[in-house]
Amino acid sequence: MSDLFQSLAASASGMTAQSQRLRHVSENIANADTPGYHRKTISFAETMDGGVTPGPVDLDRSELVQVYDPSHPLADATGHYDGSNVDLVVEVADAREAQRSYEANLRMFDQARQMSQSLFDLLRS
Template sequence: MELLPALAISASGLTAERLRLDLIANNLANINTTRTPRGGPYRRQVPVFAEKLREALGQSPGQAPGRGVEVAAIVEDNTPPRLVYDPSHPDADPNGYVALPNINIVTEMVDMITATRAYEANVTVLNAAKAMTLKALEIGR
């Protein structure tokens, strides 16, 4: 395996997981946001990852390994908002229910742990590729 592509693949994974962690932090920060500029409660955001296509680089699938990952889109979760009875809230409907964001803190924490572990795995690969490069330079002396 060539080392520079390994570094590029790991770097793309680091970038994608960092964005995923940013979205999780944004979701948690807006867990009680009932009013957005578009109207209604905040909607949970999730990234959609896609493999960087080999064909875009002019290579057939059998020629080379993948080229990493990219964020294809950031989409809103379509689950309905949580309804909480609070007639004193300024955003309560006529029946006294407030539409809160569709964010589940347990889901966000599990996503945070998996994103952190994926980030750590990419750092490990990056460090291994760097160590192999240094060894190759030592051998070349």
């Protein structure tokens, strides 16, 4: 019985972690055109009970794109300003990966729930 509840807890923690990852990906996409914005990333760590926990949010310190627009208020004397380091292709790929991981955890959660329900039905009869 304990293994079923551990699998429920592990899949629930996976869904929570992936939902946080999706939130950061959506923030990155929303700020792709914000000058000086650094892409946010999140890492995960395994817990003692087999689940995952999100780690701290890190900022991607790669070079910011130099945008040429002399009419922009942030432009320097050469007409350039710092754009963001968000790559929309990478963000869409991360969003798809997080979505698929979330769905896999959801299926695992549903399977464990169905197994525990079947066990309770057997014990009742």
